[in-house]
Structures are given as C-alpha cells and as structure tokens.
Amino acid sequence: MPPAARQLSLFPDRVTRERVLPVLGEQGDIRYFAARARGVLNDPRTTGIDGFWSVNPYVGCAFGCAYCYARYAHRYALERALAGDPAHEELGRMARELPPWLAFERAIVVKRNAPEVLARTLRDGPERFRALTRGDQIVIGTATDPYQPAERRFRITRGILEALAQHLDLSVVIITKSPLVTRDVDVLARLARHSRVQVHVSLITVDRELARRLEPRAPTPEARLRAVRRLHEAGVRVRVNAMPVLPGITDGAEQLDALVRSVAAAGADAIVAGSLALRSTARQRYLPFIAQEFPALAARYRATYARAHTAPERYRAGLKARVRTLCEQYGLPYGSWDDDAPREMSAQARVTRPGYAPSRAARRSQ
Ligand code: SF4
Structure with missing residues (x-):
C-alpha cells in the first residue's frame, strides 16, 4: 500500500473536535485530559487499508519509545482540542511549552465515552459495519498503547472489549507492550467464545538495559514475556511483534537468537519481525536520539534513511531469513497463523521447544 495511505491510519479519531474537559488527573509529569469522542471506530477509508478498522482508546502514549511513529498525530489532536477550548489553561501551556514529540508522552487524552460510543455504533450502525462480521479486522492500539498506565485507572480498553464481547463473529487484534x-x-476469553481474538505483544529485545534506553517507560522485557506466558496459558492467541528491529542496535545474531528463544520458551503462538521505518515525524525524534545515545551509528542511519523511509530490501530480506531460521530452530511459527488450525500445531511445537517449561500456575492446573 502507498505510504501516504498507511500514514492515514495513524490519525486519531474525531475525539477532540468536541470540548476537552478539565484535567482528569496527573501521574508524575503526565497530565490526563478527558474528551468525549464522537466516533471511535476508524473504518478502512480512514485507515487506508482494506479490511482494517482501528480503535485507539487514548491519544498520546506514556511509554515514550524513541522510535514511535505515532507521535505526529498528537500535535493535531492538541490543536483541535485547543480549538474547542482555547482557554484551557493546562492544555494550552503544555502545547506551548513542550515540543510535540514530548507532549505525546505527557499530555494524554482519555476518550472516556469510547465504550458507549462503540457499543452504539455496533448496535445501530449502518450497513458498512456488517463488514466487521465478514472477516474485517478491528485493531486496538495502532496509535497508542491501549494498556499504558492510564488504563489501570480509566479502564477504557476494558470497556471497549466488553462492548465487542456483545457481538458475534468479529476479528479483534490488540497491540500492546504491557x-x-x-x-x-x-473479557478476552468471553470475546473469544464467539469471535477471533489475538493479542500482539511488542518486544524488540530481551536486554533489559537496552530496552530501558529505547523504550524508557515501557514495561521490562521480562514482564512482557510473563504476559505472553499468562495469555497463552489462559487460552488467548498471542503473537510477539519484534518490530521495529533497529539496525545496529537490536539486530545482532546473538540478540535475535536470545529474543526468539525467549519468546518460544514463553509459549507464544508466533513471532513476526520487521525493520525500522522512519517517516518524517518519527525521524525528527529518532535521529537526534541516535546522535545522542548511539553516536557511532548516527552517520549510518542518516545515510541508510536518506532516500527512503525503510531499510534497504536486502537488509529486510536478510533479517526475515535470519528470524525464520531461528524460528525453525526453536519450533516457533513465523508470522501470522491460520485462525483455526495452527493453535494445535503451535501447541505441539511448544512442548518440543527447547527451554519451554510451564509456569507454576499452569502446572497446578494440569
Ligand atoms: S508503546 Fe507504541 S504508541 Fe506507545 S510510545 Fe511506544 S511505539 Fe509509540
């Protein structure tokens, strides 16, 4: 698909055309703002991808990954919020004082009514929503992490899942690091009774210290691997997204080996890897970050991404081949899986995987 079409999918929903309410609360240096969303289900015409609908319960993301591609959308969200309430002192101050890439991490908009809006949309929506029961995918978390710290308190993502669980024959994907x-x-188990559900856990390295530099506020790799194990043991299909693999930083042979081995041992159903793409707004944050944190790589990055937003084809093909070889070695399916059969296949692969050991909870239930 053309890059422009892909970028459209990152735009937040029509949330902030309405008045942003007063500050909901704060957590350290993060401020939460409440908003009433008019719509939360972005259809394929908006996402630019056939068969792909997106839902984002929040605008902005406190995890602050250096490579995040979703930062740029936040500036538009704040501008629209301020258009609705130019006198909003706190939001105005943050928009004025913080660079947009930082406001993305510090000014989080909470779509408080998203579950109700979604429930109404699915219940009373027009004919086009029928596509959702004919195989179109609803992806939660394309421009924000739906389980970032805000979710512990506001429970918007949970409410969205509850609304989806009222319907049959949906295909739902949740992308998270948490x-x-x-x-x-x-709720996931209830939803999975009548719909297809997958959780995609994002993990690019098992090196805790490296992860902290790249994704300063995201949960540790160990915590994510424990989540993979718990989801799997709860019967939820779980895939690990090793994306974006960062050239020269997370793509070493030993690093990839450790990653695939750990993911296989945690009981994931599959893994998929993809190299870094740097479109203009991600570039504005990422290249200065590299210059500061990994100065020896700065020139290489500038040269590699000077003419294109992706790594060269040869690099991408080599990366995929390497990860596929590791997957064969550790008995872990690569990429997507067929929705019906492979659960069994991957269960078989799992028990023969080197290093796989059921957790204490699983052992108790066996
Ligand atoms: S978790 Fe995702 S949305 Fe949040 S900062 Fe990281 S890459 Fe961006």
Whole structure:
C-alpha cells in the first residue's frame, strides 16, 4: 500500500473536535485530559487499508519509545482540542511549552465515552459495519498503547472489549507492550467464545538495559514475556511483534537468537519481525536520539534513511531469513497463523521447544 495511505491510519479519531474537559488527573509529569469522542471506530477509508478498522482508546502514549511513529498525530489532536477550548489553561501551556514529540508522552487524552460510543455504533450502525462480521479486522492500539498506565485507572480498553464481547463473529487484534492486558483475560476469553481474538505483544529485545534506553517507560522485557506466558496459558492467541528491529542496535545474531528463544520458551503462538521505518515525524525524534545515545551509528542511519523511509530490501530480506531460521530452530511459527488450525500445531511445537517449561500456575492446573 502507498505510504501516504498507511500514514492515514495513524490519525486519531474525531475525539477532540468536541470540548476537552478539565484535567482528569496527573501521574508524575503526565497530565490526563478527558474528551468525549464522537466516533471511535476508524473504518478502512480512514485507515487506508482494506479490511482494517482501528480503535485507539487514548491519544498520546506514556511509554515514550524513541522510535514511535505515532507521535505526529498528537500535535493535531492538541490543536483541535485547543480549538474547542482555547482557554484551557493546562492544555494550552503544555502545547506551548513542550515540543510535540514530548507532549505525546505527557499530555494524554482519555476518550472516556469510547465504550458507549462503540457499543452504539455496533448496535445501530449502518450497513458498512456488517463488514466487521465478514472477516474485517478491528485493531486496538495502532496509535497508542491501549494498556499504558492510564488504563489501570480509566479502564477504557476494558470497556471497549466488553462492548465487542456483545457481538458475534468479529476479528479483534490488540497491540500492546504491557502486562496489564492480562488483567482482562476474563473479557478476552468471553470475546473469544464467539469471535477471533489475538493479542500482539511488542518486544524488540530481551536486554533489559537496552530496552530501558529505547523504550524508557515501557514495561521490562521480562514482564512482557510473563504476559505472553499468562495469555497463552489462559487460552488467548498471542503473537510477539519484534518490530521495529533497529539496525545496529537490536539486530545482532546473538540478540535475535536470545529474543526468539525467549519468546518460544514463553509459549507464544508466533513471532513476526520487521525493520525500522522512519517517516518524517518519527525521524525528527529518532535521529537526534541516535546522535545522542548511539553516536557511532548516527552517520549510518542518516545515510541508510536518506532516500527512503525503510531499510534497504536486502537488509529486510536478510533479517526475515535470519528470524525464520531461528524460528525453525526453536519450533516457533513465523508470522501470522491460520485462525483455526495452527493453535494445535503451535501447541505441539511448544512442548518440543527447547527451554519451554510451564509456569507454576499452569502446572497446578494440569
Ligand atoms: S508503546 Fe507504541 S504508541 Fe506507545 S510510545 Fe511506544 S511505539 Fe509509540
């Protein structure tokens, strides 16, 4: 698909055309603002991808990954919020004083009514929503992490899952870096009774210190691997997204080996890897970050991404081949899986995987 079309999918919903309410609360240096969303389900015409609908319970993300591609959308969200309430002192101050990439992490908009709006949309929506029961995918968390710290308090993502669980034959994907998703295994199990559900846990390295530099406020790799194990043991399909693999930083042979081995041992159903793409707004944050944190790589990055937003084809193909080889070695399916059969296949692969050992909870239930 053309890059422009792909970028459209990152725009937040029509949330902030309405008045942003007063500050909901704060957590350290993060401020939460409440907003009433008019719509939360972005259809394929908006996402630019056939068969792909997105839902983002929040605008902005406190995890602050250096490579995050979703930062740019936040500036528009704040501008629209301020258009609705130019006198909003706190939001105005943050928009004025913080660079947009930092406001993305510090000024989080909470779509308080998202579950009700979604429930109404699915119940009373027009014919086009029928596509959702004919195989179109609803992806939660394309431009924000739906289980970032805000979710512990506001529970918007949980409410969205509850609304989806009222319907049959949906296909739902949740993308997250947070073990908080395991809080909702009860709703996920209910949803999975009548719909297809997958959780995609993002993990690019098992090196804790490196992860802290790259994703300063995201949960540790160990916490994410524990979440993979819990989800799997709860019967939820779980895939690990090793994306974006960062050239020269997380793509070493030993690093990838450790990553695939750990993911296989945690009981994931599959893994998929993809190299870094740097479109203009991600570039504005990421290249200065590299210059500061990994100065020896700065020139290489500038040269590699000077003419294109992706790594060269040869690099991408080599990365995929390497991860596929590791997957064969550790008995872990690569990429997507067929929705019906492979659960069994991957269960078989799992028990023969080197290093796989059921957790204490699983052992108790066996
Ligand atoms: S968790 Fe995702 S949305 Fe949040 S900062 Fe990281 S890459 Fe961006």
